[in-house]
Amino acid sequence: ENSRVLVNLNDKTGVATMQLNRPPVNSLNLEVLTDMTIALDKLQTEKDCRGMILTSSSPGIFCAGLDIMEMYNPQEDRLREFWRTLQELWKMMYGSRLATIAAINGHSPAGGCLLSLTCDYRIMAQGKFTIGLNETLLGIVAPFWFQDTMVNTVGHRETERALQLGLLYSGENALKVGLIDELVSPEKVMETAEGQMQMWLKIPDFARQLTKEQLRGPTVQKLAQHQEADIDHFVNFITKKAIQKSLEMYLNMLKQKKK
Numbered sequence: 001e002n003s004r005v006l007v008n009l010n011d012k013t014g015v016a017t018m019q020l021n022r023p024p025v026n027s028l029n030l031e032v033l034t035d036m037t038i039a040l041d042k043l044q045t046e047k048d049c050r051g052m053i054l055t056s057s058s059p060g061i062f063c064a065g066l067d068i069m070e071m072y073n074p075q076e077d078r079l080r081e082f083w084r085t086l087q088e089l090w091k092m093m094y095g096s097r098l099a100t101i102a103a104i105n106g107h108s109p110a111g112g113c114l115l116s117l118t119c120d121y122r123i124m125a126q127g128k129f130t131i132g133l134n135e136t137l138l139g140i141v142a143p144f145w146f147q148d149t150m151v152n153t154v155g156h157r158e159t160e161r162a163l164q165l166g167l168l169y170s171g172e173n174a175l176k177v178g179l180i181d182e183l184v185s186p187e188k189v190m191e192t193a194e195g196q197m198q199m200w201l202k203i204p205d206f207a208r209q210l211t212k213e214q215l216r217g218p219t220v221q222k223l224a225q226h227q228e229a230d231i232d233h234f235v236n237f238i239t240k241k242a243i244q245k246s247l248e249m250y251l252n253m254l255k256q257k258k259k
């Protein structure tokens, strides 16, 4: 089977794992985003499912972020659909009734970092991996709701610095600023996530969910209220000649680095 998202719900514990499975780097194209949205929606309607661990099937790479090829020389209809699907997934993840933990078992730039930030708790693998919202390095700008998610996690000042510089943090530095909650050896990431999940599931669901809703609801509402304008803005921005040029240079840089 070559499903782009692998989901496994443990009936006994009520905990599901969702593995991104789009080798080599789990970049998020329209199809992956759609599959994730469908899978999460399904889990949320399973009344016995209470928690979800998000991880990757490729040790060493959690997620390389949005698929840059979706934004390079795009077709407008697909580009709109792509952005809307990302918005929908973000709203669903950030406001999920499930307790969610990101088991970050590798690199986690840009959209990968965003996905992990939508979870309630983040555990990252020690090693040479980095995490952060590095959009400015590509010559693009993280939208307001990416920024909000970051501010809500590490605070305004750290976000100002991180987003302007496009900082990719080492695990140690990510831990220091609170971008991740734990840094453990790669082989301990999943068991740490499972252990942590037990703590979240000890809390009565109703009380935990309402608390999450109070804290995150306004941020989700803000995008919901400006969703169409945000799509227009994204399409206008990304199709600008200068931005296309920046993406092209970044793609070339990615290819060059291999040689």
Ligand code: CO8
Binding pocket: 024, 025, 027, 061, 063, 064, 065, 066, 067, 068, 069, 107, 109, 110, 111, 112, 134, 135, 138, 140, 141, 142, 143, 234, 237, 238, 254, 255, 258
């Ligand atoms: N999209 C498309 N292709 C990618 C991406 C990506 N995000 N990342 C890597 N690839 C490709 C590479 O080009 C390479 O292709 P090929 O085999 O054809 O040469 C292949 O995947 C494998 O990549 P690497 O050889 O680089 O793999 P490594 O294991 O050496 O490194 C990394 C993995 C660290 C993940 C590295 O690939 C990397 O740094 N990738 C780029 C990550 C990045 O900067 N992503 C940003 C995406 S933008 C985003 O998510 C938010 C956009 C918000 C838009 C707002 C506009 C208003």
